[in-house]
Amino acid sequence: MKIGDVARRLGVTPQAVRFYEERGLLPAPKRADNDYRDYGPDDFERLRLLVGLRQLDVPLDAAAALAVLCVQGRCDDVSAGLRELVRDRRAEIARRRAELDHLDRNLRILDENLVAGAKPEHAIALREGERDDV
């Protein structure tokens, strides 16, 4: 299979696939006579795992490490590592959600102040983190 085919099937760009290879996160597939990359089922599977993990927002290096364990059939290690990773990811997501909520609240307050006629330079105050005048 050519790079465009695997990329299409996995919903990524050919550049991304080359990028993974260049970073050593995927083994280089064999090349056809015209020097085109030629992906076999194993290559495809490994890339599929990598892409699937990336869609779960797993950092690239961790995703690659898990994918390699996976194709080596070391499922138990993978399972353990993966559950830990999932825990971390979900904690991070909770954190980011809280951040977004906080941000949204501040933006709402800013908007309300502006509607009420507050001058922008006063409405834009520093929030939490460092105080100044307020």
Place this chain on the structure above:
Amino acid sequence: MKIGDVARRLGVTPQAVRFYEERGLLPAPKRADNDYRDYGPDDFERLRLLVGLRQLDVPLDAAAALAVLCVQGRCDDVSAGLRELVRDRRAEIARRRAELDHLDRNLRILDENLVAGAKPEHAIALREGERDDV
């Protein structure tokens, strides 16, 4: 005021402040005899606005543009631009929240599957965007 002082008061690093200046988002302050940057009240105020807007996750260029209008006293323009920006930011936040929720749901499902003893390589499927096997 020296760069470390303004940075501390605004809760950012001196490098960040230099970075803003280098990118033309802040005017270069005058220099003391020893070539240290010397920030006056106006410099400080402009930086304060910039930092405040950044804390609201306003993109750097937009934040800089608003800050300059602000210190020029064109409050009405600022107010209008700012309200529009706030609207965009909040929409973006809602979008990102939805993404995070989606992600968290998928991670939860993955975790449940792993707990139930599913093999990782099957549990890690591609979600929405491109189908494959599921």
Place this chain on the structure above:
DNA sequence: GCTTGACTCTACAGCTGCTGTAGGGTCTAG
């Protein structure tokens, strides 16, 4: 007067995870 430590300066590399561009080669259909 000397050292120590905390600051300042410039200039540039690196981070994440790709995307885009330039400048070429290759394959396929009409």
Place this chain on the structure above:
DNA sequence: CTAGACCCTACAGCAGCTGTAGAGTCAAGC
């Protein structure tokens, strides 16, 4: 034979900084 869709490499760029190297400056304490 040509047009268009693909493939190749190599490198620059994005956001918004952070970190590092190498050097100067300043205040306090001995």
